[in-house]
Amino acid sequence: MTDMSKPSAASSEKQLRPGLWATVNERYPGSMIHKDDVVPLAQLKKPISECRVAFLSTSGVQPKGTLPFDTVHPVGDYSFRRVPSDADVDDLEIHQLKYPTFGADRDLNVIFPIERLRELRDEGVIGELNANHYTFIGYNMDPVELELTLAEQVAEALAHDEVDVALAAPA
Numbered sequence: 001m002t003d004m005s006k007p008s009a010a011s012s013e014k015q016l017r018p019g020l021w022a023t024v025n026e027r028y029p030g031s032m033i034h035k036d037d038v039v040p041l042a043q044l045k046k047p048i049s050e051c052r053v054a055f056l057s058t059s060g061v062q063p064k065g066t067l068p069f070d071t072v073h074p075v076g077d078y079s080f081r082r083v084p085s086d087a088d089v090d091d092l093e094i095h096q097l098k099y100p101t102f103g104a105d106r107d108l109n110v111i112f113p114i115e116r117l118r119e120l121r122d123e124g125v126i127g128e129l130n131a132n133h134y135t136f137i138g139y140n141m142d143p144v145e146l147e148l149t150l151a152e153q154v155a156e157a158l159a160h161d162e163v164d165v166a167l168a169a170p171a
Contacts, residue, residue: 044165051164053117054085054130056154058138059104059171060096061112063087068095069137076140078150082132082157089114096137099171111171130161138170 044051060069062081070077083092089108094101104111114133120126134154140146158166 046164048126048165049124051127052130052162053121053126053128053165053167054158054161054163055113055117055133056166056168057112057133057135057171058169059111059135060094060137061092061108061135062095064091064093071095071137071139075142075145077137078140078142078145080134080136080150080154080157083112083114083135085114085117085129085131085133087114096171104171111169117167127164130158130163132157132161134158 060071061083062069063083066081069079069081092108092112092114094104094108094111101111109115112133112135117126117129117133121129134157136150136154140150
């Protein structure tokens with residue numbers, strides 16, 4: 001196994017946060033995360049003010065009345081939900097047990113900035129919002145399943161929607 005606590009100079013320059021995988025493995029021994037290669041950052045092909053933007057979140061936010069995430073399955077829930085970008089925050093709810101939601105229950109924008117993104121669009125900072133944002137729960141213990149199922153399905157949805165920028169944030 002490679003010593004990931006000391007990233008090479010070349011990889012440190014290309015990564016947003018060098019040593020991320022080592023940090024995760026230190027905090028969660030045996031977490032199954034092993035990442036030796038560098039994933040290059042994507043370059044924008046046009047100004048962000050002309051881009052279609054989608055938001056990805058591990059918050060478990062979803063429209064009320066939709067199938068809840070399975071928050072108690074021992075290895076996680078590998079499904080995602082579409083959240084219309086024009087949804088009213090009162091029409092959304094959180095299905096998540098792995099983090100405290102009291103702040104988000106008072107202001108959903110704390111973890112799912114749907115209204116802030118609309119403001120950025122209205123101010124011309126970003127081009128347009130994708131019709132849907134995408135959300136799932138962050139507790140997923142099988143990295144292969146996460147990559148081959150959830151990540152692939154969300155990536156296909158983003159490509160189908162011709163999204164230019166996908167902002168991703170953990171809850």
